[in-house]
Amino acid sequence: MRTKGIIIGMAVLLTACTARQSKELNVSRELDYCRSQIERTLQETGNKNQMPQNIADSLNHWKTVDIAISEWVIGFWPGILWYNYEHTGNTTDSITADDYTHLLYPLTQLPAYDHDLGFQLFCSYGNAYRLTGNELYRQIILNAADTLATLFNPNVGTILSWPREVEGRGWPHNTIIDNMINLEMLFWASKNGGSPKLYDMAVKHAETTMQNHFREDGGCYHVAVYDTIDGHFLKGVTHQGYADSSLWARGQAWAIYGYTMVYRETHDKKFLRFTEKITDLYLSRLPEKEFVPYWDFDAPTIPNEPKDASAAAIVASALLELSQLEDNKEKANEYKTAAVNMLVELSSDKYQSRELKPSFLLHSTGHYPKGSEVDASIIYADYYYIEALIRLKTM
Numbered sequence: 001m002r003t004k005g006i007i008i009g010m011a012v013l014l015t016a017c018t019a020r021q022s023k024e025l026n027v028s029r030e031l032d033y034c035r036s037q038i039e040r041t042l043q044e045t046g047n048k049n050q051m052p053q054n055i056a057d058s059l060n061h062w063k064t065v066d067i068a069i070s071e072w073v074i075g076f077w078p079g080i081l082w083y084n085y086e087h088t089g090n091t092t093d094s095i096t097a098d099d100y101t102h103l104l105y106p107l108t109q110l111p112a113y114d115h116d117l118g119f120q121l122f123c124s125y126g127n128a129y130r131l132t133g134n135e136l137y138r139q140i141i142l143n144a145a146d147t148l149a150t151l152f153n154p155n156v157g158t159i160l161s162w163p164r165e166v167e168g169r170g171w172p173h174n175t176i177i178d179n180m181i182n183l184e185m186l187f188w189a190s191k192n193g194g195s196p197k198l199y200d201m202a203v204k205h206a207e208t209t210m211q212n213h214f215r216e217d218g219g220c221y222h223v224a225v226y227d228t229i230d231g232h233f234l235k236g237v238t239h240q241g242y243a244d245s246s247l248w249a250r251g252q253a254w255a256i257y258g259y260t261m262v263y264r265e266t267h268d269k270k271f272l273r274f275t276e277k278i279t280d281l282y283l284s285r286l287p288e289k290e291f292v293p294y295w296d297f298d299a300p301t302i303p304n305e306p307k308d309a310s311a312a313a314i315v316a317s318a319l320l321e322l323s324q325l326e327d328n329k330e331k332a333n334e335y336k337t338a339a340v341n342m343l344v345e346l347s348s349d350k351y352q353s354r355e356l357k358p359s360f361l362l363h364s365t366g367h368y369p370k371g372s373e374v375d376a377s378i379i380y381a382d383y384y385y386i387e388a389l390i391r392l393k394t395m
């Protein structure tokens with residue numbers, strides 16, 4: 001049953017046309033909805049060294065992934081459980097979150113397979129430490145940050161994202177835009193007992209990426225390829241987008257989320273101005289009167305292309321934070337309104353899975369060119385959705 005709770009609504013906005021007027025969102029009700037879907041998932045999957053990953057369009061049950069496979073998504077389910085604990089405050093919920101978080105421990109003892117350590121270990125252990133202050137978690141994250149730092153190439157000024165693609169695709173030093181998210185763990189470590197060099201690496205990565213990874217209009221490539229030795233930018237290409245120069249929705253979402261976080265950590269205005277530029281491009285290209293993008297803004301058969309709810313959830317969460325960091329009141333309002341509108345749309349019967357499936361959301365697209373996770377429920381869409389709801393609740 002849908003219950004009453006905190007209602008967030010926004011006033012009519014003064015100017016910006018991208019802002020549009022936001023509708024009402026019952027944050028407590030949506031968080032309770034997430035809690036009930038989590039219960040269903042726990043009953044369905046059990047605690048068997050498996051993390052929920054996706055539910056295909058045609059199916060009703062989670063496909064899980066074995067933690068030993070080190071998939072990039074394995075930290076999202078523990079992260080969801082921590083956000084659920086933040087909502088409920090129930091000790092049993094923290095015990096469940098802790099159980100799943102500890103499943104990732106073996107990963108913390110390995111050398112870096114690729115850049116995804118931040119996704120895997122900061123969404124899980126990062127939230128665990130934030131909510132409990134447990135010293136063991138702090139040590140694990142510090143260790144993970146040092147491991148991630150081994151992929152930093154000072155000749156280029158970025159972290160190598162995919163070591164296996166150096167040979168595999170002939171991409172000497174490759175950095176994908178998603179890598180921006182992993183910088184948060186480096187910033188965090190530098191403030192919590194780790195080396196100050198981790199801060200410098202994160203800033204350098206953000207600066208180098210800002211310089212090379214984006215086109216004139218603020219749209220990003222998925223992958224930037226650099227010369228390993230002299231560090232010069234060789235080319236920008238895609239992996240999961242429609243074309244090298246197209247605007248892949250989730251790639252732009254990672255950029256918005258990443259640069260918002262970099263501005264929060266550095267207070268350097270150049271990052272704020274840049275975040276505005278890449279955000280404004282994203283907002284200006286959303287479909288008319290809609291807040292969930294197609295999987296790629298340049299996909300050839302729009303409107304007959306799948307949507308990507310995960311991109312909307314990532315951007316909603318980012319814009320809630322950006323609206324609080326803004327030095328321009330009008331833009332702050334614009335971004336908050338846009339974020340609420342995204343959450344309203346994601347919370348509608350079109351996007352919520354409800355009785356159909358135990359996930360929170362439908363209609364995300366993981367890897368369209370590979371035909372994988374197209375129009376599916378995907379665990380990271382759920383993660384950023386619940387994160388955004390929690391952010392809105394605590395704002």
Ligand code: GLY
Binds near residue numbers: 072240366
């Ligand atoms: N980090 C991979 C993706 O966004 O699909």
